[in-house]
Amino acid sequence: MKLAHALKFGFASTICGATLALCAGGNALATEGAGTNLTLGATTFQTPIFSPPGFFYEADLNQYESSRLNDDTGHKLIPGFQINETALYNQVGYVAPVSFHGVQVAVGAVIPFIFVGERAEGQRQYIQNMADTLLQPLILGWNKDDVYVALVQGVYVPDGEYRPQDLVTLSRDTWEYQPQISVGYINQTGLEATTTVTYILSQVNKNPMAVFTNPFGSAYHSGNELAADYAVGYNFTPNFEAGVTGYVYEQTTADKLTDPYANAMFQQYFDGYFGKTLAVGPGFRYLTKYGAFLGEIQQEVYSKNRTQGSSYWLRWAITF
DSSP states (O other): OBOOOSOOSOOOOOSBSOEEOOOOTTOOOSTGGGOBSOOTTOSOTTTTSOOOSEEEEEEEEEEEEEEEEBOTTSOBOSTTOEEEEEEEEEEEEEEEEEEETTEEEEEEEEEEEEEEEEEETTEEEEEEEEOOEEEEEEEEEEEETTEEEEEEEEEEEOOSOOOTTSSEESOOSSOEEEEEEEEEEEOTTSEEEEEEEEEEEEOEESSOOOOTTOTTOOOEEOOOEEEEEEEEEEEEETTEEEEEEEEEEEEOSOOEESSHHHHHHHHHHHGGGOOEEEEEEEEEEEEETTEEEEEEEEEEEEEESSEEEEEEEEEEEEEO
């Protein structure tokens, strides 16, 4: 068993994997049901560093809590709104024992299990099951001195639980493509500055959620999403690091309905549902003979067309 020096090669909340079926007062939410497959804030300390050759496993436990669902001006939308989500993201993968001109190669997959409870406008729902699986068929890594770069090609498989009539679902019910790049300056006895940028391209959901903003049930195409996790820390020893982590999220293209008439009304009254989020908070990394342990608290200080709350991470990574 070898020590795990690195986190996952990026899998990447406002709601990590869960999707809300909410709309009130003529206001709207970003992407279909304000959901996303992005695990915001999960790719922070030492993300672009590859584990040693062999198999690796990482368990990421996330607790997300919010009592705010914001409108397109950042103001609270629904009185009495509450959501609590507990998620376990299991990443497994393999790092090849060979490299090509200094470039390492790996493959991986992330299997999430989520429990979420929601309360809004006198309605309550609790659901627990598997969310959409992330396949990572190609992961590339390179480093020179204290500079590290990792590239990930990811595909979300719509195999999570999805019931369009529910208040909250665990699947996006459509395939999604996720390219990702992580770049870091990491001195194992000094400063670290790392960012991981992820982009999600969605497909059309032909079985859309039952929401006020889509009363005719037109097929729904969520806008593309851009997110950047970040970490700035200091390695007080090669085994202990502390610093600041967080994430920035922005929807880059408008949501659309496939029916031309419904989409014209949708764009006129709801302007594409563009969402934004900014989060920041403290974090640490501690390396032991039993693997790497990480903890983070990330507070969302701004949110538009999305939930605004707090995210708590506890992570464990090891290689074999």
